[in-house]
Amino acid sequence: MGAIYILWLRELKRYVRSRVQIVVSLGQPCLYLLALGFGLGPVFKQAGHGSYLQFMAPGVVGMTVLFSSVFSGIAMLWDRQFGFLKETLVAPVSRMQIMVGRTLGGATVAVIQGGLILAICLITGFRPHSWLAIPAAFLFVILIAVVFAALGTAIGSVLQDMQGFQLVMNFLVLPIFFLSGALFPLSNLPLAMNIITKLDPLTYGVDGLRGALIQSWQFGAVLDVSVLAIIGALFLSAGAYLFSRIEV
């Protein structure tokens, strides 16, 4: 337990101490929120869907959590290249504990990031249907964070260099975001799009967030939570397996 705690704490310390990075990582979601939220707002309204800001704010929270948690896993690349990973791998604790500590740390950081963006959304004019919706939204934030922190750990365990990082960013993380329904409604999509969006785990996270915050469900809470929990368990096992195979 001590090992899990100290590695979790390390991730948190690193986050709190890199203030520049906090600002940078919040900048992108803010840009989406302002540029798209206010830019596409009028079109969205004319189409008869109401306020776009209300619609996309949960999506932007989901995006923030996605990016933050995947990156925390991929940050292992740096630990690997700069040696710290070795220090933990040669310690008399199981790989499982190391993996769990790191992943939970990354997930916790992502939850904090998501919370910050949610606060920014509230400042820019986003209103949940009730304030009691916020705790429910956090359930989904936590689920998204665990799912993608585990995915990040799995990817970080096999990546060897920065080129791989770009690859993951362009062909995995961005598609997961854009195809999740974070930015557009999932109803009346062409068949192919419909199928792809349903295969994207973030779709269920965003649906859960949107449902909890503004009561607009596509799939319903039960399906969202179960899909996320199952995929989370799957990614965690994959991450644990791949992490246990790291050779230094």
Add this chain to the structure above:
Amino acid sequence: MIRVRNLVKKFGDFTAVSDISFDVAQGEIFAFLGPNGAGKTTTIKMLTTLLHPTGGTIELDGMNPVLKQKEARQRFGIVFQDPSLDVEQTAYENMELHGVLYHVPRKLRIERTERLLKLFELWERKDSYVKTFSGGMKRRLEIARGLLHTPRILFLDEPTLGLDPQSRNQLWNHVKHLNETEKTTVFLTTHYMDEADRVAHRIAIMDHGKIVAQGTSAELKQQTDSDSLEGAFLALTGSSLRDEGANSTDQMRQVAKMWRR
């Protein structure tokens, strides 16, 4: 303390370590010398459970590290060839993290951290981030950290690489001091002959994955009829250059350096 018999490591067709045997006694300082790519680091990795041997047996303090990985890991400390500190944390936090990972009880951890940081002249800087440390300070911190859990064996893989003569000198003084006071067995590799000559009780020279000679410094000189250890080394390993290919780690470091500017 360390007993190695017929140790072999193959990577595909390439034999990195081929059938080596040696013993290191309790409280001894044992040096491994050899040109680049001789198999020194591969040997250390096998001794420290990071690589599985292809063949042969290892005993650390009477224990097989392949079968009893955790127990073996608890018994040794290691300073890797590349740095392995968390530079975004302070010196004290690095020690704390290590202590927790090695199950050192809290009270003992605090006590020993203070003693070791004072010994390695880092106590005044204990709350500074490691990224602000010089190369020599980082090395000292790594050795202090490696000793925190009172290991019976300390592995040092080229610990003085890239250090100035002052830091090297001071580092070896500390290692010798620890070897004398805590009776820690030390297993080290280095490229600097004068260091091995000065600190090591016994030396093994490795080349192309084999041990070509072992004994005290005097024995090696006598054996090759040379007046310095360097002369003995060259006589045993020849004077051709060994080139190693750069791997992804090296490339990555270059990228990281560029980014930091």
